[in-house]
Amino acid sequence: MATIRDVSRIAGVSVATxxxxxxxxDKVSEKTRQIVQEAIEKTNYKPDILARNFRTRKSSTVVxxxxxxxxxxxxxxxxxxxxxxxxxxxxxxxxDTQGLRDRExxxxxMVKTSQADGIIQLxxxxxxEDKNDRSAPIVNACDCVRGTDMPTVQLDNIAAAEKMAxxxxxxxxxxxxxxxxxxxxxxxxDRLRGLKxxxxxxxxxxxxxxxxYGDYSIHSGAMAAVELLEKENPPSAIFCMNDEMAIGAIRxxxxxxxxVPGDISISGFDDINFAEFCDPPLTTISQPAEEFGTNAMTMxxxxxxxxxxxxKNIYLPFELVIRNSTGRARNDP
Amino acid sequence: MATIRDVSRIAGVSVATxxxxxxxxDKVSEKTRQIVQEAIEKTNYKPDILARNFRTRKSSTVVxxxxxxxxxxxxxxxxxxxxxxxxxxxxxxxxDTQGLRDRExxxxxMVKTSQADGIIQLxxxxxxEDKNDRSAPIVNACDCVRGTDMPTVQLDNIAAAEKMAxxxxxxxxxxxxxxxxxxxxxxxxDRLRGLKxxxxxxxxxxxxxxxxYGDYSIHSGAMAAVELLEKENPPSAIFCMNDEMAIGAIRxxxxxxxxVPGDISISGFDDINFAEFCDPPLTTISQPAEEFGTNAMTMxxxxxxxxxxxxKNIYLPFELVIRNSTGRARNDP
DNA sequence: GATAAAAATGTAATCAATTACATTTTAATT
DNA sequence: AATTAAAATGTAATTGATTACATTTTTATC
Numbered sequence: 001m002a003t004i005r006d007v008s009r010i011a012g013v014s015v016a017t018x019x020x021x022x023x024x025x026d027k028v029s030e031k032t033r034q035i036v037q038e039a040i041e042k043t044n045y046k047p048d049i050l051a052r053n054f055r056t057r058k059s060s061t062v063v064x065x066x067x068x069x070x071x072x073x074x075x076x077x078x079x080x081x082x083x084x085x086x087x088x089x090x091x092x093x094x095x096d097t098q099g100l101r102d103r104e105x106x107x108x109x110m111v112k113t114s115q116a117d118g119i120i121q122l123x124x125x126x127x128x129e130d131k132n133d134r135s136a137p138i139v140n141a142c143d144c145v146r147g148t149d150m151p152t153v154q155l156d157n158i159a160a161a162e163k164m165a166x167x168x169x170x171x172x173x174x175x176x177x178x179x180x181x182x183x184x185x186x187x188x189x190d191r192l193r194g195l196k197x198x199x200x201x202x203x204x205x206x207x208x209x210x211x212x213y214g215d216y217s218i219h220s221g222a223m224a225a226v227e228l229l230e231k232e233n234p235p236s237a238i239f240c241m242n243d244e245m246a247i248g249a250i251r252x253x254x255x256x257x258x259x260v261p262g263d264i265s266i267s268g269f270d271d272i273n274f275a276e277f278c279d280p281p282l283t284t285i286s287q288p289a290e291e292f293g294t295n296a297m298t299m300x301x302x303x304x305x306x307x308x309x310x311x312k313n314i315y316l317p318f319e320l321v322i323r324n325s326t327g328r329a330r331n332d333p
Numbered sequence: 334m335a336t337i338r339d340v341s342r343i344a345g346v347s348v349a350t351x352x353x354x355x356x357x358x359d360k361v362s363e364k365t366r367q368i369v370q371e372a373i374e375k376t377n378y379k380p381d382i383l384a385r386n387f388r389t390r391k392s393s394t395v396v397x398x399x400x401x402x403x404x405x406x407x408x409x410x411x412x413x414x415x416x417x418x419x420x421x422x423x424x425x426x427x428x429d430t431q432g433l434r435d436r437e438x439x440x441x442x443m444v445k446t447s448q449a450d451g452i453i454q455l456x457x458x459x460x461x462e463d464k465n466d467r468s469a470p471i472v473n474a475c476d477c478v479r480g481t482d483m484p485t486v487q488l489d490n491i492a493a494a495e496k497m498a499x500x501x502x503x504x505x506x507x508x509x510x511x512x513x514x515x516x517x518x519x520x521x522x523d524r525l526r527g528l529k530x531x532x533x534x535x536x537x538x539x540x541x542x543x544x545x546y547g548d549y550s551i552h553s554g555a556m557a558a559v560e561l562l563e564k565e566n567p568p569s570a571i572f573c574m575n576d577e578m579a580i581g582a583i584r585x586x587x588x589x590x591x592x593v594p595g596d597i598s599i600s601g602f603d604d605i606n607f608a609e610f611c612d613p614p615l616t617t618i619s620q621p622a623e624e625f626g627t628n629a630m631t632m633x634x635x636x637x638x639x640x641x642x643x644x645k646n647i648y649l650p651f652e653l654v655i656r657n658s659t660g661r662a663r664n665d666p
Numbered sequence: 667g668a669t670a671a672a673a674a675t676g677t678a679a680t681c682a683a684t685t686a687c688a689t690t691t692t693a694a695t696t
Numbered sequence: 697a698a699t700t701a702a703a704a705t706g707t708a709a710t711t712g713a714t715t716a717c718a719t720t721t722t723t724a725t726c
Binding site: 068076103109110 | 381387390394402405408411415419436443445577580581583607609611612
Binding site: 005051 | 681682683684685692
């Protein structure tokens with residue numbers, strides 16, 4: 001592989017001139033530029049980015065911490081990140097963390113070791129050994145930690161859940177079950193708060209025994225549905241905190257001989273690609289997945305360049321998408 | 334950030350000794366090791382990987398070229414890659430190429446610029462300007478180019494498609510439609526060959542007019558299904574080359590008032606997570622997605638270390654998964 | 667304790683680019 | 697043509713680790 005020295009020798013100029021031709025061509029005379037360009041082509045020179053990064057102390061790389069890359073929502077977010085990053089000249093390092101703190105820290109440390117310039121964290125954890133560590137540019141998207149000064153890109157999950165709950169309530173549902181995400185997730189807590197708020201406003205009671213925990217997988221949704229449906233006084237509607245669990249719940253419900261939404265309404269969250277195509281099509285909250293990624297990357301870009309983003313907490317819009325998995329409560333007039 | 338010099342100063346040893354303590358501790362006496370470790374802790378020293386990579390001329394990074402990260406099959410493959418890479422001490426750079434040659438080349442060039450040590454290509458293109466370029470370690474997985482010496486990890490798509498076709502034929506289907514992938518994909522061509530082979534063996538005719546093209550999206554499957562079902566002599570079964578298109582086709586078929594599989598059987602390919610949960614559950618070919626990733630990464634690792642893998646073309650097993658989207662042909666006794 | 671061999675440690679070059687600063691060339695002005 | 701300012705180019709230091717080679721220390725053997 002040819003180096004900048006080879007090019008400079010062949011062009012008969014100094015390495016500085018070659019370097020400038022590449023990075024600040026306006027500082028080089030037209031004539032010299034031409035000569036250098038020719039030498040570059042002749043030698044098929046490609047600047048060694050590793051050397052450049054080393055010298056300039058930046059890697060032009062961001063690392064993305066994602067709990068599960070195979071989750072269809074996250075994979076869309078990542079697509080958004082990648083697209084923006086590419087435009088801004090950044091490469092994207094993938095850190096599939098499985099939600100494990102160890103792995104998060106390992107990947108986040110890449111900033112300290114100069115392997116990455118910034119971090120996008122899609123889970124609600126601070127990925128540093130020392131929670132007050134401010135040394136690395138970081139943006140928290142999707143599931144965001146509360147009460148830190150990390151910039152965030154998020155949904156107003158309380159409002160979104162409230163909207164969904166109101167939809168169920170308006171259909172006459174009074175006994176609503178919940179298939180929630182893991183206990184310590186901000187997203188989960190906010191969605192629960194939204195649900196409670198709607199119930200309260202409607203003069204209905206929230207019963208903690210109506211809440212089952214899942215891990216966002218289809219399987220866990222099915223398991224949780226069994227628990228809910230075998231209760232003495234089963235709910236007439238199930239509010240699921242993501243689409244996969246809703247899909248699992250629907251399938252389980254049908255398996256148990258019940259009709260959706262005839263006997264029981266089931267709602268999801270996220271509006272993944274398949275939500276529209278399950279049977280019945282899923283009523284859900286749609287979120288602009290890619291935009292979580294593009295916004296997070298844009299904000300991180302500012303952070304990495306030392307400019308403070310004017311809006312440190314971006315809220316993206318959501319939409320209630322009513323399909324056929326929800327309907328009037330059975331005994332509602 | 335502390336450097337190796339800071340550590341050496343505090344420990345009262347040379348930088349070489351610090352370096353050795355980290356990389357070849359058995360070359361350093363127990364006593365010195367201890368002193369150095371203390372200094373490392375006191376200074377909270379983390380070796381600058383960028384500097385190390387620069388000096389050693391390797392980045393410990395591989396770049397993955399994927400046509401679409403949001404595709405559920407690919408995202409599982411990538412999960413497999415990430416898991417293996419992590420174990421081997423490699424980071425994974427994400428190159429979402431949208432199947433565009435330009436982007437593939439840009440990302441593949443990262444090896445030339447020392448940003449990556451190797452490439453995993455999940456599409457059936459050679460990602461180099463010069464097709465005969467051998468300078469970068471590369472493994473081709475999933476959709477593989479024919480007639481190159483790139484190592485591959487693939488499915489015997491001919492056999493798999495044949496198996497699926499035989500299943501349809503055994504159900505009495507004689508007029509089988511195809512919703513295929515893009516024309517120039519090896520996967521698509523092989524699956525078509527398998528289908529033809531099965532038809533031939535059964536004494537049935539393959540009619541090119543029964544083949545519609547999709548782009549692996551749900552939507553394109555639905556569009557193609559319309560074309561097939563509105564034919565004068567519509568097929569009684571549709572062989573789809575992936576699950577998403579099958580899901581689109583099922584939905585469209587139902588929309589048109591037909592029953593699946595009562596009126597028409599529909600089969601998929603890949604066995605994505607949702608295949609089991611659509612309605613009716615999809616008959617499909619299951620593939621070990623993660624293993625494409627782990628195998629590719631293992632092979633690439635060998636390549637990057639200069640050892641020739643003993644088996645340069647790995648074939649992974651598949652399985653025909655019969656669910657309810659396929660059934661007996663209508664007029665079959 | 668002398669000698670040799672082995673182990674431990676140190677010195678300084680090296681990797682390929684960027685860039686501060688110095689020098690030379692060109693252009694502008696009188 | 698002399699002078700000055702601006703533009704272009706060159707020189708060499710710099711980045712932080714690794715490592716070949718040199719030197720010192722330790723251990724083993726007689």
